[in-house]
Amino acid sequence: MTTSTTSAQTGRTGKPAAEKDAPTGHLELRDVVKVFSNRGKDVYAVHGVSLDVAPGEFITFLGPSGCGKTTTLRMIAGFENATAGQVILDGQNMVSLPPNRRPMSMVFQSYALFPHLSVRDNVGYGLKLRRVPEAEMREQVDVALTSMNLTSLADRAPNELSGGQQQRVALARAMVVQPRCCCSTSRCPTWTRSCACACAWRSGACSGAWASLRSTSPTTSPRR
Secondary structure, three states: OEEEEEEOOOOOEOOOOOOOOOOOOOEEEEEEEEEEEEOOEEEEEEEEEEEEEOOOEEEEEEEOOOOOHHHHHHHHHOOOOOOEEEEEEOOEEOOOOOHHHOOEEEEOOOOOOOOOOOHHHHHOHHHHHOOOOHHHHHHHHHHHHHHOOOHHHOOOOHHHOOHHHHHHHHHHHHHOOOOOEEEEOOOOOOHHHHHHHHHHHOOOOOOOEEEEEEEOOOOOOOOO
């Protein structure tokens, strides 16, 4: 598994230049390991991964199926427990925290939209769990819907949307809670354009770290 890096603030490859008042969202992985047990034998899904993601960077994990891309993202977001190592966000080790206590969001490959909720209610779900006041929640959801070009679809159910529209709903739901780190297991080619839209929504620049993934065929995969 390899990584490619793009600055959401400068549009150039590499880390953005340091600023006096740097935004939050500095993500570090330190020797992260994930071991699964298979018929009594230890299988290393992730073996000693270290990574430093500056605020505003967009990181993509590249590699063939089964090399640990999704497992790494799930450990960052807290949906998978790391066997060893540290996941540090703005100086705080997140390893012991459950997903709902990490200031992060995750967009799943399936988008995981609630079929019984409208687009508006899907986008506002995270704010509702955080008990944001009704008026404030409505305002934030309106901004999210407008920024992601979803206003006209606000009352539709997920099964009435195209795949690209569902993706934008999932991203709006992830971003409306203002996470310091956003992860995505989506391999959709429109993901980069959706992220660019979300970055513009967040006051002209992505304020946190981004991590995504892309699969490569075994014959064209980068050297691990």
